[in-house]
Amino acid sequence: MTLTSASTPPLSEFSLIDRFFAHATRPGEHVTLGIGDDCALLRPPTGEQLAISTDMLVEGRHFFADVDPRALGHKTLAVNLSDLAAMGARPMGFTLAIALPDSDPAWLAPFAEGLSALADRYACPLVGGDTTRGPRNLCVTVFGSVPGAQALRRDAAQPGDDIWVSGTLGDARLALGAIRGEWTLSDVDLALARRALDWPEPQVTLGLALRGVARAALDISDGLLGDLGHILERSGVSATVNVDDVPCSDLLAAQTPVIQRMCALAGGDDYQLGFCADRAQRPHIEAIGNELGIRLTRIGTIALPDARLARLHLQDKTGASVAADFKSFDHFQ
Numbered sequence: 001m002t003l004t005s006a007s008t009p010p011l012s013e014f015s016l017i018d019r020f021f022a023h024a025t026r027p028g029e030h031v032t033l034g035i036g037d038d039c040a041l042l043r044p045p046t047g048e049q050l051a052i053s054t055d056m057l058v059e060g061r062h063f064f065a066d067v068d069p070r071a072l073g074h075k076t077l078a079v080n081l082s083d084l085a086a087m088g089a090r091p092m093g094f095t096l097a098i099a100l101p102d103s104d105p106a107w108l109a110p111f112a113e114g115l116s117a118l119a120d121r122y123a124c125p126l127v128g129g130d131t132t133r134g135p136r137n138l139c140v141t142v143f144g145s146v147p148g149a150q151a152l153r154r155d156a157a158q159p160g161d162d163i164w165v166s167g168t169l170g171d172a173r174l175a176l177g178a179i180r181g182e183w184t185l186s187d188v189d190l191a192l193a194r195r196a197l198d199w200p201e202p203q204v205t206l207g208l209a210l211r212g213v214a215r216a217a218l219d220i221s222d223g224l225l226g227d228l229g230h231i232l233e234r235s236g237v238s239a240t241v242n243v244d245d246v247p248c249s250d251l252l253a254a255q256t257p258v259i260q261r262m263c264a265l266a267g268g269d270d271y272q273l274g275f276c277a278d279r280a281q282r283p284h285i286e287a288i289g290n291e292l293g294i295r296l297t298r299i300g301t302i303a304l305p306d307a308r309l310a311r312l313h314l315q316d317k318t319g320a321s322v323a324a325d326f327k328s329f330d331h332f333q
Helices: 013-025 069-087 105-121 171-180 187-198 204-209 224-235 257-266 279-292
Strands: 003-005 008-011 031-033 048-058 090-100 126-133 137-147 162-166 216-220 238-242 272-277 296-303 312-315
Touching: 013 105, 048 069, 069 090, 069 105, 069 137, 069 187, 069 204, 069 216, 090 105, 090 204, 162 279, 171 187, 171 257, 204 279, 216 224, 224 238, 224 257, 224 272, 224 312, 272 279, 279 296
Parallel strands: 090 126, 238 312
Antiparallel strands: 003 008, 048 137, 090 137, 162 272, 162 296, 216 272, 238 296
């Protein structure tokens, strides 16, 4: 479909791709046929399996209409690369299905720049997709590869495992709350927090390093408590988490305890990795963190399920139980 606006010359679907996304379509090592045919052809490395994930970003639901289009281009791909990271998969390529109200070059050019820069960094070329007119909606399907025995599945956590998280949690939710008027931040602090919301960094390198080290993993996109609950349910285990060990930035640590816990435990949009590993792997995991320059923090322990206790038990540094008075993000609740 041709996208037009009153202020710009008509652009066909293919001229739009050629003009704004050509840089992102350069063939990758495992792409035998990219854009230009009915399907792309990908060839995973010998002995590895395809890892595939799809995420959709909808204006007004996942991002604000006035967001920097360059940041949005980055985030559109970043949230999908984060899923590959959580599986321990190496990126191979991605498709982009995009609905736009018009073909405004002033918006498309920086969007494509943000998208292409991240695609280049992780050798993950654009291999296909679709464009149409409509409310702004961005849908990426990303393809990666991983040795089947080393995939970091959600159903592999075992009693006695440590629970780890990468980076710090909660700054994206802190920014969102300030934008919504739930609390107040200075302009400087909001700019710092909004960086986390608008420019998440997928932990692809960490995911690869955790192959054969971690047992189970996921990316923290909807909030730590809700996302960790997926591992517990799929693995048939329970867990104890020390809420005072959950890492947060100095910016978030300066907020009230209620805001700190709401943002760090249930905020979402962090795109850090949460993972479980045998306690014998502690030295190895600490070495990975040092080598990659990534903060890795132990926050709890996996246990056998106990009918007398909640599947996820929260406690503070004194061992006292902590009630979770907030929920992680859910599109339909």
